[in-house]
Amino acid sequence: MPKNRRFDNEGFLGLGVRHFQAFLIFFGISAAYALRANLSVALVAMTDNAANADFEQYDWHEKAKSVILSSFFWGYILTQVPGGALAKKYGGKMVLFYGISICSVLTILTPICAKIGGWQLVCALRVIQGLSQGLIFPSTHTLLSKWAPVEDRGNFTTYCYSGMQFGTMVMMATSGVIASSAMGWPGIFYLSGGLGVIWSIMWFIWGASTPAVSNLISLEEKKFIEQSVGLTSADTHSTAQLRTPWSKFLTSVPFFALLLTHSANSWGFWTLLTEIPSYMKNVYGVNIKSSALVSALPYLVNFLLCFVFSGISSVLDRNKCMSLNVSRKVFNSIGFWIPMVSLIVLGYVGANETSLAIALITVTIGINASTYLGFHGNHIDLSPNFAGILMGITNCAANIMSILAPLVVGVIVSDEKNPDQWHIVFFIASGFYFVGNLVFIIFGSTEVQSWNNPHPLPSLEIRNTAHLELQH
Known part of the structure; x- marks a missing residue:
């Protein structure tokens, strides 16, 4: 084994800070997809809540429901390219943070927006959520380009983006149960949004745009990653200015x-x-x-x-x-x-x-x-x-x-x-x-x-x- 990889077996279970970053990103993407998928199930309970009649129901026609479900993507498309440019200039950490934290807070506000503004305000809310989530994939790829060693790039990409399936799966499997519980359909938004906020706090504390700015990483692991991806601490600013x-x-x-x-x-x-x-x-x-x-x-x-x-x-x-x-x-x-x-x-x-x-x-x-x-x-x-x-x-x-x-x-x-x-x-x-x-x-x-x-x-x-x- 090359000498510069000996540290791989020194951490907990042979894992380094780069793996911890991938772990955080995985749960961030899981939260993002839970926030994206929650409405498809909640909307059924909001408009026909036969399983739990204790919560308010809305008489929204099919066209309105279709518009609500599609409105997320109106905003999502618009911020893809700007998201990549922002992540390159300011680093992937804060762009990913804002992308998920904004969407999480708006998710928590969804029940009250439905009450005071009807489907039109919910639709506007989803557009803004789409705008915020449009930042997620570009910032994630920017982070992977800085944290994933060349030989592990495919695995890191897989681990992080498998959060899409995990978040969707968990949301689809639990939303019906939540809607039928004492929390009712608002609980779908409160729980998924709350988890997104918790993740955002954890990411703000422990996330890092590059190994060079991480407070957790060892000098040996930082050197290994930077040599692998071809980025030194001195290059970080220069790369942002390209x-x-x-x-x-x-x-x-x-x-x-x-x-x-x-x-x-x-x-x-x-x-x-x-x-x-x-x-x-x-x-x-x-x-x-x-x-x-x-x-x-x-x-x-x-x-x-x-x-x-x-x-x-x-x-x-x-x-x-x-x-x-x-x-x-x-x-x-x-x-x-x-x-x-x-x-x-x-x-x-x-x-x-x-x-x-x-x-x-x-x-x-x-x-x-x-x-x-x-x-x-x-x-x-x-x-x-x-x-x-x-x-x-x-x-x-x-x-x-x-x-x-x-x-x-x-x-x-x-x-x-x-x-x-x-x-x-x-x-x-x-x-x-x-x-x-x-x-x-x-x-x-x-x-x-x-x-x-x-x-x-x-x-x-x-x-x-x-x-x-x-x-x-």
Whole structure:
């Protein structure tokens, strides 16, 4: 084992401060997704609270409910790119802090806003929550680019972003229970918002934008991380002052391939998330929203597979079985092309084969966890200095896809009980998975791009040296 890695076994269970930072980010993203998903369940209880009639109910029409549910994304798209720029300039810690803390406080205020301002004020609240959460992914990628050693980058990305599934799963599994309890539907907002506030306090105390400014880290671990990512304490300020090469981003073939891949994944994922409940209800007569277990199952499988794939990646890396470039593309292919096949098969499952349909849906969503070791970490591969901005750009495009996908489904499916129309929807999603991964295989790259350093910096030489040392 290289001498500069001996400290790995000196901490608790061989973990360092970088792992603690990943642990905090994981729970931060979990809180963020719980705050995002809480309304989908709470809205049912707010407008038809048969399980607990002790709390106020609102007579909001279906159009109003649809507007409320979609309003989050109006704000979410707008702050993706600015979020990356802010994280680059001011550091990922405070941008992530504001993103989650603002959303958490507004969540706690949701019940009173519904009471005094009706659905219109709730809608406005969700827009602001979307604006705040738009900061989260770009700041997280900025943090990972500073904290995750090169050889562990895929695993760190997986650990942190698995919080999406964990937060969604917990919220979907518990919201119904909370709404039926003495807390009623307001308890959904108070508990999820309160947990977000608690996390924000913990992050403010223990979080750090870089190893250089952390009060917890040892000198040995700090040196190891900085050598691995090619960033010294003296470089931190210089990196923040680099001019952003916008034109280089948009003319870079590997980045454009990444943008298309991220968008394709979003199309398939959101087609499933928004339309599968309707498909199951109308074709199979199963209302999966009424079953917390069935609703949460695909996300539970996805969450668990994050760690399975991460373990496999660690074994492959330890035995030097494949290069980073090959590893990214192999895991991305698993996460894209297996769901592609399962979606095609789903289109031919008979109306009396409900269990098989649920199994295929679970596989489709669950196996997508492999992409965290694929394209999700590629922004940092291409440009550690601008990873947050790159994530902001691709996540903005991806969320436009998440808005367009349900609209296209609405045009295709005129009769929700017609399986043939649903087949077309699944074939289109499969096509996106196929093309998106093919583009990534052909044009994707893990090489640090020349525009990562618009001006010559000492860190570029350090990075190349660190790469060679780690390989040997």
